[in-house]
Amino acid sequence: MDQVFNNLKQKLNIPSNIADYKMKGKSKVDDVKPDSSSRFSVKYFSEVLAALTPHHKIVISNSCFHNMLHFEQCFVPNSFAIWIANQVDINSSDIIVRDKVIPLNRESVHIVLGLPLGGKSIHSNSDLGKRNILDSFAITTIPSVKFFGAKLINNEDLSDEQILIKLDKSKTFGGCLFYLAVNYLDFLNFGLRKIPSSVPRIKVWKNSMIKDHAKFDKISDGIYGRRPVKDISSTCYEK
Numbered sequence: 001m002d003q004v005f006n007n008l009k010q011k012l013n014i015p016s017n018i019a020d021y022k023m024k025g026k027s028k029v030d031d032v033k034p035d036s037s038s039r040f041s042v043k044y045f046s047e048v049l050a051a052l053t054p055h056h057k058i059v060i061s062n063s064c065f066h067n068m069l070h071f072e073q074c075f076v077p078n079s080f081a082i083w084i085a086n087q088v089d090i091n092s093s094d095i096i097v098r099d100k101v102i103p104l105n106r107e108s109v110h111i112v113l114g115l116p117l118g119g120k121s122i123h124s125n126s127d128l129g130k131r132n133i134l135d136s137f138a139i140t141t142i143p144s145v146k147f148f149g150a151k152l153i154n155n156e157d158l159s160d161e162q163i164l165i166k167l168d169k170s171k172t173f174g175g176c177l178f179y180l181a182v183n184y185l186d187f188l189n190f191g192l193r194k195i196p197s198s199v200p201r202i203k204v205w206k207n208s209m210i211k212d213h214a215k216f217d218k219i220s221d222g223i224y225g226r227r228p229v230k231d232i233s234s235t236c237y238e239k
Contacts, residue, residue, distance in 0.1 A: 042178070044149060046073040048170045051153040059160045065167055067114025072206040076177045079222040080214040084184050087225075095184055100229035102187045103237070104180075111237055112179045112186075114200030136162055145169055178202075181210050186235055188227040190216060197236040 049071060052060070060066055087095045088104065095102035110117045130142060136159075148166040151158060158166070182205045186195070190213065196204050217224045232238050 042073060042075055044145070045071065045170050048149045048152050048167070051155070053155055056152065056163055059163045060167060063164055064116045065164060067200050067202055068167065070200070070203045074178060074206050074210050075208070076181045076210050077214055080224060081177050081181060083222060083224045084180055097225050097229055102184060102229065103232070104183060107239065108183050108237055109179060111199050112182050112201045114202055133165060136165065181214070185210065185213050186237065187230050188217060189230050190227060199236055
């Protein structure tokens with residue numbers, strides 16, 4: 001989980017040592033338009049999903065990624081994502097807001113994205129994974145996300161393994177932002193605005209829901225944290 005959030009902060013241009021950065025009297029959110037959204041990753045992943053053929057969907061439905069088929073365009077404002085990332089304690093993998101703790105762990109990934117828990121252990125070996133991708137597509141360097149998505153959009157002849165690799169690569173950054181935003185928002189008390197508690201959460205948070213609810217939590221441009229944080233026992237994340 002630590003590597004996931006370090007990668008996220010790098011993509012959002014947030015320094016690893018946020019405390020030192022804040023000591024300089026500047027917050028990165030000052031450089032981001034408050035209404036800008038992570039439209040590229042989310043929109044592109046939605047385009048990939050919309051282009052899937054019946055065969056693609058069958059392959060994905062029979063894999064651990066089957067719940068990703070429930071995803072609908074749900075934009076995450078960049079200033080909101082950056083603010084949440086600034087609240088993440090990398091050492092404990094928690095979002096900490098006003099001394100309230102919102103855990104970020106494999107269980108919450110399962111609840112939000114519907115990815116499986118348990119099963120075989122996956123040992124991280126980036127070199128081996130990279131080599132498998134390069135060999136699978138007969139290429140010498142890892143290309144951009146659009147390389148993978150385009151092959152699905154253009155309905156190129158792909159093996160089942162290649163279909164899953166392309167879906168995984170197409171969702172990576174957008175899925176990380178989506179997970180972070182949903183996990184945070186699910187712990188907020190929105191009063192009479194009740195959000196269905198069904199899981200996985202990817203079936204619930206759709207369209208403009210994240211953007212709309214982020215506005216309810218907004219204090220000022222780039223600053224959030226207005227709504228009360230619920231105890232985990234009052235959320236769908238309680239074990």
